[in-house]
Amino acid sequence: MTPQSSFMIVAAVRDGQLKDLRALLASMNNLPGHADPDNGLIPFGKFDRLHFARFVIIEARTVQEIREFGVTPRPWQPTLAFLGDIDGDMQTFFLELIERAEPGLKKIFSHCEGFSEENQDLLGWMNANNINASATYVNWIGRTVRQIHEEAALHRSLSTYLQKIADDVGRENVRTLRQKLLSYVEMEKYKGRLTLTPPEPTPPEWKMRNLLHMIGVPLILLLLSPLLLVIALIFALRLRMLERSDPELFIRPSREHLAELTVQEDQDVSNQYSVFGDVKPGVVRLLTFKFILLLTDYFARHIYNHGFLARIKTIHFARWVFMDNNHRVFFASNYDGSHESYMDDFINKVGWGLNLTFTNGVGYPTTRWIIKEGASREHAFKYTQRRHQIPTEVWYKAYPGLTAVDLARNSRIRQGVEIRQSNDAEIREWLSLI
Amino acid sequence: MKESSDFEFDDLQGLLRFGYGKLTDTSFMLLNIVNAELAKKWLETAPISSAVTQDPPPDTALQIAFSVEGLRALGLEESVVEGFSDEFIVGMAGDESRSRRLGDVGSNAPQQWKWGGNAAQVPHVLLLLYATKGGINAWQKTIEGEYFSGAFQLLQELPTLHIGDIEPFGFPDSVSQPTVDWMQRQSTDTHERDRYSNLLAPGEIVLGYRNEYGQYTVRPLIDSRKDKLATVLPDAEDDPPLKDFGRNGTYLVLRQLSQDVPGFWQFLDKVADHIPEKRERLAAAMVGRELDGTPLVPAHIPGISRKEYENDFTYDQDPKGNYCPLGAHVRRSNPRTGDLPTSACGPLDRLIKILGFGQRPDEDLVASSRFHRLLRRGRTYGPALAPKDAIKPQASVAERGIQFICLVGNISRQFEFVQNAWTMNSKFDGVQDEKDPMLGNREPLMSGESTDHFNSPDPSGPMRTIGHLPQFVTTLGGGYFFMPGLRALKYISALPANRTGSPS
Numbered sequence: 001m002t003p004q005s006s007f008m009i010v011a012a013v014r015d016g017q018l019k020d021l022r023a024l025l026a027s028m029n030n031l032p033g034h035a036d037p038d039n040g041l042i043p044f045g046k047f048d049r050l051h052f053a054r055f056v057i058i059e060a061r062t063v064q065e066i067r068e069f070g071v072t073p074r075p076w077q078p079t080l081a082f083l084g085d086i087d088g089d090m091q092t093f094f095l096e097l098i099e100r101a102e103p104g105l106k107k108i109f110s111h112c113e114g115f116s117e118e119n120q121d122l123l124g125w126m127n128a129n130n131i132n133a134s135a136t137y138v139n140w141i142g143r144t145v146r147q148i149h150e151e152a153a154l155h156r157s158l159s160t161y162l163q164k165i166a167d168d169v170g171r172e173n174v175r176t177l178r179q180k181l182l183s184y185v186e187m188e189k190y191k192g193r194l195t196l197t198p199p200e201p202t203p204p205e206w207k208m209r210n211l212l213h214m215i216g217v218p219l220i221l222l223l224l225s226p227l228l229l230v231i232a233l234i235f236a237l238r239l240r241m242l243e244r245s246d247p248e249l250f251i252r253p254s255r256e257h258l259a260e261l262t263v264q265e266d267q268d269v270s271n272q273y274s275v276f277g278d279v280k281p282g283v284v285r286l287l288t289f290k291f292i293l294l295l296t297d298y299f300a301r302h303i304y305n306h307g308f309l310a311r312i313k314t315i316h317f318a319r320w321v322f323m324d325n326n327h328r329v330f331f332a333s334n335y336d337g338s339h340e341s342y343m344d345d346f347i348n349k350v351g352w353g354l355n356l357t358f359t360n361g362v363g364y365p366t367t368r369w370i371i372k373e374g375a376s377r378e379h380a381f382k383y384t385q386r387r388h389q390i391p392t393e394v395w396y397k398a399y400p401g402l403t404a405v406d407l408a409r410n411s412r413i414r415q416g417v418e419i420r421q422s423n424d425a426e427i428r429e430w431l432s433l434i
Numbered sequence: 435m436k437e438s439s440d441f442e443f444d445d446l447q448g449l450l451r452f453g454y455g456k457l458t459d460t461s462f463m464l465l466n467i468v469n470a471e472l473a474k475k476w477l478e479t480a481p482i483s484s485a486v487t488q489d490p491p492p493d494t495a496l497q498i499a500f501s502v503e504g505l506r507a508l509g510l511e512e513s514v515v516e517g518f519s520d521e522f523i524v525g526m527a528g529d530e531s532r533s534r535r536l537g538d539v540g541s542n543a544p545q546q547w548k549w550g551g552n553a554a555q556v557p558h559v560l561l562l563l564y565a566t567k568g569g570i571n572a573w574q575k576t577i578e579g580e581y582f583s584g585a586f587q588l589l590q591e592l593p594t595l596h597i598g599d600i601e602p603f604g605f606p607d608s609v610s611q612p613t614v615d616w617m618q619r620q621s622t623d624t625h626e627r628d629r630y631s632n633l634l635a636p637g638e639i640v641l642g643y644r645n646e647y648g649q650y651t652v653r654p655l656i657d658s659r660k661d662k663l664a665t666v667l668p669d670a671e672d673d674p675p676l677k678d679f680g681r682n683g684t685y686l687v688l689r690q691l692s693q694d695v696p697g698f699w700q701f702l703d704k705v706a707d708h709i710p711e712k713r714e715r716l717a718a719a720m721v722g723r724e725l726d727g728t729p730l731v732p733a734h735i736p737g738i739s740r741k742e743y744e745n746d747f748t749y750d751q752d753p754k755g756n757y758c759p760l761g762a763h764v765r766r767s768n769p770r771t772g773d774l775p776t777s778a779c780g781p782l783d784r785l786i787k788i789l790g791f792g793q794r795p796d797e798d799l800v801a802s803s804r805f806h807r808l809l810r811r812g813r814t815y816g817p818a819l820a821p822k823d824a825i826k827p828q829a830s831v832a833e834r835g836i837q838f839i840c841l842v843g844n845i846s847r848q849f850e851f852v853q854n855a856w857t858m859n860s861k862f863d864g865v866q867d868e869k870d871p872m873l874g875n876r877e878p879l880m881s882g883e884s885t886d887h888f889n890s891p892d893p894s895g896p897m898r899t900i901g902h903l904p905q906f907v908t909t910l911g912g913g914y915f916f917m918p919g920l921r922a923l924k925y926i927s928a929l930p931a932n933r934t935g936s937p938s
Contacts (some may be wrong), residue, residue, distance in 0.1 A: 159866075171894040252652075255520055262531035266854075268880035269861055270464050310790040311775075313782055338535060340846055341855035347647075348624075348773065348802040352788070378647045378847075401881030403861045408795050431895035432754070 001142035001202040002087045003210075006319060007094070009129045011112035013057065013076040021080065021111040025055050025393035033264030033272075035396040041104030044396040047096065049087040051145055052317055052334045055394040056081050056274050060328070061257070061378070062388055065362050066278045068247040073278075074327055080112055083332060085317040087144040090130070098122055133319040134290065135297035137333075139404045141305040142199070143411065148399050150195050151410035157188060158413065158434045174427040181434075184305070185417055195286075196414060214302050217294070238284050239370055242358070247278065248366045250379070253386040260391050262353070266338055269403055270316065272395045273333045273342065277388040278362040279326065286326055288370075289360035291319050296357065307408045311349040314342070316397075316404050329361060336403035343382055351375035363388060409433055441616045441636075445668065445682040445919045446485035449497045449811055450640060450841060453608070457495055457564035458596035460813050461574055462688075462837055464549060464557035465586040467507040470931075472585035473559075474508060477927040481577060484920055494573045495564040498923070499686045499915035501525070504558030509929040511661075514679060517654025518916065521896070522685060526912045527551050535850060537858035537869070540877050542909040548690065549590055549911040557589050560915050567596075590836050592690060592911075597818035602693045602834040603717075603872070603906075604821050606727035607814070609744055610768050612807040614639055614758060615705030622648045629772040630803060638843050639809050642671060642681025642919075646804050651843045653680025666924050682919025684841045687849045687911035689874075692835040693816075698872075698906045699824035705900055714821070716900065719890050720871035722900050725821070730758035747905040750776065753797065755891040761865045763872040766856045767864065768807070769800045796864045805850045808840035835910070845914055860885045876905050 013021055030036035035053070037045025044053055060076035067073065086093045097105065102122060110117040115125060161184050162177070169176050188194040221228065265271050279286055300309065309315055318333035335342050346354055355374035359367040365380035367373050375381045399407075416430035443451065467473045483495040500508070502523050505515060527533060528546035538544055544551035565573040601607040612634035620633045622644065637645030641653045655676040660665040667677035699713070706712035718724045727744045731752045748770040752758055758765050775798035778784035786792055816834025823829055842848035856862055857870040860879060867885050869875065874887040890898045908915065918926065 042895065139623065163899055170898055171892065174895050177896065221769050229858065258520060259529065259531065262529070262535075265531065304790070307795055308790045308793070311788070311801075313795070313799060314791070332440045336861065337859065338854050340535075340851050341859075344802070344847075344851065344855070348805065349798075376647050376649075378649055379652050380646075401867070401879040401883045403797065405799065405861065405864050406866075407866070412795070428893070428895040432891055432897060 002144050002200050003141060003202070004085060004087055004138045004208050004317075005090050005093075006085045006133065006136055006317070007083070007090050007130050008133065008319070008321060009082040009126050010058075010079055010131055010323070011109065011114060011129050012079050013111055014113050018057070021108070021250040022393060024108060024111070025057075028055075028394050031267050033392050034267055034271070035394045036395065041107065042097070044398075046100060046153070047086075047093075048146055049093060049096070050396070051085040051087070051398050052272075053082070053084045053396040054272055054332070054392050056083070056273070056332075056390060056392045057418065058274075058276050058323075058330060059390060060276065061390065062277055062363060065251075066281070068249060069362065074324065076324065076328070079323075080108075081330075082108075083319075085138070085334075087146075093124055094126055097126075098154065121272065124397055131321060131323070133321045134293040135300060135320040137296075137300040137309055137315060137318040138305065139309075139316045140407065140411075141301075142202075143407065144199075145200075145398050146197060148402070148407055148410070150197060151407070151414045152399065152402060154185070154194055154196065154417070155344055155410045155434065156186070156414050157194060157366040162431070162434050168247070174424055174431060175417045177431060178421070178427050196417070202278055210301070213298075217298050224260050226326050235284060235288060236369075239288060239359075242280075242282070242284065242368055243370070246366065248380065249363045250361075250383065251387060252383050258386060261386065261389055262339070264391060264395070268397075268400050269340060270334060270336045270397055270400075271342070272392050273331075273335060273339075274390050274392055275331045275343075275385060275388040276323075276328065276390055278328050279322075280360050280362055285360045290322075290326075292356050292360075296320065296353075307404065309350070310353055312345050313405055313408075314345065314403065334397065336405070341384070346385075347375045347381065361388075442668070442682055442919075443485040443487075445921055446640065447497050447684075447920070448485045448495055448918050449686075449917070450684055450809070450863060451485035453612075453811060454495050454564045455599075456491060456566065457493070458567050459565045460594040460596075461561075461563040461569035461570050462592040462594055463559075463561040463563070463671050464592065465559040465561060466589055466591040467558045467585065468587045469585050472510050472581040474927045474929065476579065476581035476585045477923060479579070482920060482923060492564045493569060494576075495562075496573075496577050497562040497564075498707055499560045499562075499916065499917035500926075501556050501558055501913055501915055503553075503556050505916065505926070507558050508926055509931070510926065514654045514656060517652065517679065518844055519652065519685075521850065522914045522916060523551070525550075525556055525913050526687075526689075527556075528553060531535070532850075535854045537853065537873075537875050537877075538909055538912075540875050541905060542875050547909065547911045549592075550913040551911065556913055559586065560686065560913070563588040593815035593833075593834055594813040594837055595815050595817065597814050600814075602695050602814055602816060602819070603720050604695075604723075604725055604824075605699055605723060606744075607836075608810045609723070609727055610764065611745075612638070612809060614809070618644065622646050624773045627772065627804065628774045628777050630770045631772075632745070634804065634807050636847070638805075638807060639684060639841055640681075641683050641843055642668070642678045645843055652679075653678065653683075655679065663925055663928055663930075666921050666928070668919070668921060679918075679922050679925065680921075683922055684843065684917050685849075686915040686917045687838075687840045687842065687912075688847060688915060689838040690835065690910040691838050692833060692908045692910050694904070694906050694908075695819045695834055696824045696829040699821050700827075700829075701904055701906075703825040710822075711824075717758050717821075720762060720888055722758050722764035729764075730762070732757065747924075748772075753794075755863075756893045759888070759890040760863045761868050761871060761888060763857075763870055766862055766870050769856070771803045771805050772803050773804075775801065793885075800856075800863045806848055806856070808842055808848055808852060811839040811841060811918060812836050813839070821873055835907070841917070851900065860907050865889065869898075871903060871906075873907050874905070876903060 028035050028041050058079045063073045074151040106117050109115045314336040316334040321330045352371040355367045355371050358364045359370045363384045365374050365377040413433050421427045590684040613632050635646045637643040641654050650672040655670045656664040658677045664677040668681045670676040670678040702713045702716050774787050814836050857873050860867045867883050869885050871888040878884050886903045887901045
C-alpha cells in the first residue's frame with residue numbers, strides 16, 4: 001500500500017509582482033481556474049503520482065474582521081501557496097517536479113520573496129518553504145492515482161462488454177456472466193489494454209510511525225486524562241462565556257467576490273475550496289483549535305480513511321493549516337458536487353464537526369457548547385464561509401469526471417475481479433456495480 | 435400556539451395557498467413598465483387576489499410578481515433592493531456561472547431563449563391571470579382598466595393551455611407538493627426530524643417566517659423612522675423595530691420548458707421494439723411514476739391500494755433503485771430523504787449514524803430533502819398529444835411544454851439546488867454519468883464522458899441501460915421574480931414619484 005502525503009510551499013509575493021504572477025499563473029489554465037494538464041510551466045498531467053494540485057494567492061480579504069474583538073489586525077502580505085496531494089513521499093516527488101518543471105517552477109517562484117531565478121537551490125528552497133498541515137484528510141489512504149486510472153479503465157471496459165453480452169447470455173445467468181467478464185478481463189490484460197498493478201508493499205517506516213501514532217496519541221491522552229478532565233471543565237466554561245460574548249459578524253459577501261469564486265466552479269464534477277481567516281484572540285481559543293485539529297488528524301488517519309469523513313463521502317483531500325505564527329488558519333479541500341451542495345452537507349451532515357473546529361475562527365457564526373447552532377445559522381454561515389473563501393489561481397485534478405463515490409465503486413469492481421464472490425447474491429451485487 | 439385564523443392569509447397572494455386548479459383559463463403576461471406613475475396608479479386598485487378562502491370560490495384570480503428591474507423601475511430604493519438575495523438581484527440568466535449550474539448550456543443557453551435571456555430582455559412584471567373556462571378575455575379587460583395601457587408595454591403573453599391534470603408527456607403533474615405547516619406545529623429540530631415529512635415550515639415558502647433551520651431568510655427590512663411609508667408594512671418578527679418588506683411575499687421562479695412529446699414517445703417506442711406495454715414501462719421508469727401517477731415503489735402500508743398513496747411514500751425500502759431507478763425524474767426532484775440515513779433507534783444508534791458508521795458505501799449520499807422543497811404552480815401549453823398518437827410519424831410537432839413556476843423562500847437553496855445538485859447532476863445519488871432522463875441536457879462531462887443514457891438498476895444483477903437519449907426538454911425562457919405580500923404592494927404603489935428611476 002502506498003500512503004499519500006501532501007505539500008504546501010508558501011512564500012510571500014514580492015511587492016509589485018502580484019499582477020504579473022497572476023497573469024503567469026493564468027497562462028497555465030484552459031478554463032477559469034482550471035489547469036491545462038499539458039501546460040508549459042508545470043505539465044501536471046505528466047506526474048503519475050499527483051492527485052490534486054493548486055496555486056492559490058492567499059490574501060487576507062477579511063483582515064479587518066478581528067477589529068470586532070478589539071484587536072488590531074496584523075499585517076499580511078499576499079502569499080503564494082503551491083499545494084499538492086501525492087502518492088508516496090514528498091522528497092522524491094519534489095525531485096520529480098524539478099526534473100520535469102524546473103524552469104517553470106523557477107519562473108513562478110521568482111515572483112516570491114527570498115527567491116532568485118539565477119542561482120537558487122530550488123529543492124532546498126522548496127523544502128525550506130514547505131509547511132506542514134495540522135490535520136490532513138485523505139478520502140482513501142493507499143489509493144494511488146495509477147490505481148484510480150487503472151480501475152476506471154477496468155470499469156469502462158467491463159461496462160461496455162457487459163451491456164453487449166447481458167441479453168445474449170441472459171441476465172439471470174449470473175455465474176456465466178461473471179465467467180465471461182473475468183475471461184474478458186484476462187484477455188484484455190493479455191492484449192495490454194488493461195492493467196491491474198498489484199499494490200506496492202507498505203513502506204515499513206511509515207507503518208511503524210502510523211502504528212506509533214495510532215497507539216501513542218490515545219495513550220498520552222489517557223495518561224493526561226485526569227489533568228485534561230480538569231482543564232476540559234475550565235475550558236468548557238470559559239468557551240461558553242466566550243461564545244456568549246464574542247461578536248457575531250453578519251456581513252454579506254460582495255457580488256463581485258462571489259462572481260470571482262463561482263466562475264471557477266462547476267466546470268466539472270468536482271470543485272476546489274480554499275478559505276483563510278483569523279484565529280480568535282486568546283490562548284483558550286488557540287489551544288481548543290489545536291486540540292480539535294489534533295483529534296481531527298487522528299480520526300482522519302486511523303478511522304476515517306476509507307471513503308467517508310463522518311457522513312461526508314464527497315471529499316477527496318482536505319487540510320487544515322496554521323499560518324502566521326498561529327494567528328491565522330487556512331483550509332483547503334477538493335470535493336464533489338456544487339458549492340451549494342457542499343454547504344448543504346456541511347450544515348446538515350457534519351455541522352457539529354465544523355462547529356467544533358471553526359468556532360475558534362473569527363467570523364464564524366455563534367455556537368452553543370461549541371457543537372450546537374453555528375453552521376445551522378444558515379445565512380451567517382454561508383456568508384462567512386464565502387467571505388473567507390479565496391479564489392484559486394490554478395487547480396488540477398488528475399481524474400476529471402470521477403467522484404470519490406465513483407472511485408470507491410471502481411475499487412469494489414476491481415475487488416470482484418480479484419476475489420471470487422461466494423454466492424449468487426454477491427455476484428449480483430458485483431454485477432450491479434458495473 | 436397560533437390558531438388557524440391567525441395566519442395572515444389576507445396579506446398573502448393566493449397562489450401561495452391555492453393552485454387555482456378550477457380556474458383552467460390562464461394568461462401569463464410579461465410586461466415592461468413604461469410609465470411608473472401610471473403603473474403605481476394601476477397597482478393601487480388592481481384586484482390582486484389574497485389567500486383568504488372564499489365561499490363560493492372565485493371565478494377569477496389575479497397575481498403579480500416583479501423582477502428586480504421592475505422593482506427598480508417603480509422606484510424601490512437600492513438599499514431595499516439590496517435586502518433581496520443575490521440570485522434575485524443578478525437574475526436567472528444574468529451570470530454565466532449560474533447558467534452553467536442550472537444546466538442552461540448548449541441548446542438551453544440563455545442566448546437562445548425566447549425571453550429573459552439577457553439583461554435587456556428581463557421583463558419588469560409578471561402578471562398571472564386565472565379564470566374559469568372561457569372567462570379569461572373578460573377578466574383581462576376588467577383588470578386592465580384605465581391606466582394599464584399607459585403604464586405597461588406587453589412584451590409577451592406566455593402561451594398556456596389546460597390539457598387536464600397532466601403535463602404534455604402525459605403524466606399527472608404536480609403530485610408531489612409540500613404541505614405548508616401554516617400553524618408551525620411541526621418542530622424543525624433535527625432530533626425530531628429523522629424521517630421525511632411532507633409538512634414544511636412556512637419560512638421555506640413565505641418570507642418573514644421561520645424556515646426549516648428555524649431561522650428567518652434574509653429579506654429587505656425597512657426602518658420606518660427613516661421611511662414613513664413603511665408604516666403600512668408588517669413588523670419584522672425577528673427584528674421588531676424594523677418593518678418587513680418581504681413578509682408574506684415569496685420568490686417566484688418561472689421557466690418556459692419546451693417538451694418534445696413526439697420525440698420522447700417515438701424514441702421510447704423504438705427502444706421498446708414498438709411494444710406498447712414495454713414502452714410505457716420504460717417511460718414510467720424514467721419518470722418514476724406510471725402514467726396514472728402510481729409511484730413505482732411498493733406502498734409502505736401493506737394491504738392498501740398503492741393508488742391512494744400517490745404522494746405518501748419514501749424510497750427507504752428501495753435504496754438501490756430496483757423499483758424506482760435512482761435517476762428517475764421524480765426521485766431526483768424529491769428524493770424524500772430524512773435528516774438521517776435511516777431512522778435511529780436510541781441515542782447510541784443516532785450517534786453511530788451521525789458519525790457515519792454502519793453504512794453501505796452508496797448509502798446516505800442524498801439527505802435532508804426538507805431544505806430543498808418547491809411549491810409548484812406551473813401550467814402547460816400547447817395542444818394535448820396522447821402517447822398513442824405521439825408515436826405516429828405524422829404526429830403534430832406543435833410547440834408544447836410547461837410554464838414551470840415554483841414558489842420558494844430561498845432560490846439558491848431550493849430551486850437552484852434541486853436543479854443543480856439533483857436533476858442536472860450526473861452523479862446524483864451515485865448514478866453513473868447520467869442526468870435527469872426527462873429534464874436533463876445531454877452535455878458530456880469535461881472528460882468527454884457522455885451523459886446521454888439512463889440506467890435502471892435490476893435485482894437480477896446487471897443494470898439495464900438505455901443509451902443515446904435525445905434531449906426532450908429545452909429551456910426557452912425564464913426569470914426570477916418577487917411576489918410581494920399585499921401590504922408590500924401598497925407600499926410599492928405609494929412610492930413617491932421623485933424616487934422613480936428612468937424606466938428602460
